[in-house]
Amino acid sequence: MHLKWKTLLAMLNKPALTIAFIDSGVGGLTILDEVVKLLPYENFIYLADYCGFPYGQKNQKELLTRLETVAQFLMSHKIDILVIACNTASTTFLAHLRQQFGIPIVGVIPPIKLAAKLSKTKVIGILGTSTTVKTAYTQKLIDDFAQGCQVVSVGSPSLVEAAERKLQGLSIDLSAIAAQLEPFRQAKNLDTVALSCTHFPHLIEEFRQLGFNYINFVSPAEGVARQTALVAKAHRATHSQDKPSVMKAFCTKNISFTKERVAEITLFYEKRSMIVEWVSL
Ligand code: DGL
Numbered sequence: 001m002h003l004k005w006k007t008l009l010a011m012l013n014k015p016a017l018t019i020a021f022i023d024s025g026v027g028g029l030t031i032l033d034e035v036v037k038l039l040p041y042e043n044f045i046y047l048a049d050y051c052g053f054p055y056g057q058k059n060q061k062e063l064l065t066r067l068e069t070v071a072q073f074l075m076s077h078k079i080d081i082l083v084i085a086c087n088t089a090s091t092t093f094l095a096h097l098r099q100q101f102g103i104p105i106v107g108v109i110p111p112i113k114l115a116a117k118l119s120k121t122k123v124i125g126i127l128g129t130s131t132t133v134k135t136a137y138t139q140k141l142i143d144d145f146a147q148g149c150q151v152v153s154v155g156s157p158s159l160v161e162a163a164e165r166k167l168q169g170l171s172i173d174l175s176a177i178a179a180q181l182e183p184f185r186q187a188k189n190l191d192t193v194a195l196s197c198t199h200f201p202h203l204i205e206e207f208r209q210l211g212f213n214y215i216n217f218v219s220p221a222e223g224v225a226r227q228t229a230l231v232a233k234a235h236r237a238t239h240s241q242d243k244p245s246v247m248k249a250f251c252t253k254n255i256s257f258t259k260e261r262v263a264e265i266t267l268f269y270e271k272r273s274m275i276v277e278w279v280s281l
Pocket of ligand 1: 053056085086
């Protein structure tokens with residue numbers, strides 16, 4: 001009994017875990033949002049790599065160099081878990097990063113399995129960056145989990161831009177968004193789309209405004225949050241302190257509007273304050 005109390009007290013006194021997120025911009029906030037709901041007492045670092053933006057338009061070598069640079073920077077902050085909150089990065093270099101860095105790394109991959117499961121018509125869409133829709137990893141997900149489905153893939157760098165503009169408070173062109181989604185409108189009976197870029201859940205409202213309410217747009221965010229919580233539990237039991245977590249963000253480019261916007265966005269998402277710092281990487 002005495003020993004049990006001692007263990008319990010030790011657990012309560014354990015410091016929070018530090019969980020870091022990487023994305024090229026505001027996309028990974030859609031993942032952070034869900035993770036915070038499940039792990040409200042841990043500490044979080046969000047890295048918006050605007051210097052490397054957009055990841056989906058980089059060649060493999062450039063992308064790997066960016067990912068190694070930002071991951072190395074986060075490692076110097078003694079992080080416990082790294083979430084690659086980006087489908088482009090995860091479907092290309094997740095295995096590589098896991099090998100390179102000796103901490104648990106959670107990836108975000110296209111929710112094709114979920115989309116295939118939820119689709120009634122078995123006609124599904126995949127909406128990602130031009131890189132993600134073409135990777136061998138994505139093809140394997142289709143082969144493994146969407147065998148019986150007709151799959152319509154759309155790779156769209158301009159939707160990534162639109163999501164950034166929206167969250168940075170700039171105007172967005174609805175007709176340009178509609179043009180990107182046209183292949184889904186054309187596909188007969190398509191009822192489900194796997195959102196395979198973390199930026200795209202930010203545009204759900206616009207997709208609905210454009211008349212796509214008949215499509216179920218599925219995001220991997222909740223699944224990633226559950227996975228991160230499992231990893232956190234395996235790492236060590238999360239503590240139950242009633243203390244708000246520390247939320248910190250780094251941006252790798254000094255974009256004049258970003259500091260306020262990131263803080264605002266995060267406040268909107270997490271309803272807590274956040275420290276934002278520029279870092280040159
Ligand atoms: N949000 C990222 C993804 O999930 C990358 C978007 C980009 O920078 O091209 O793929």
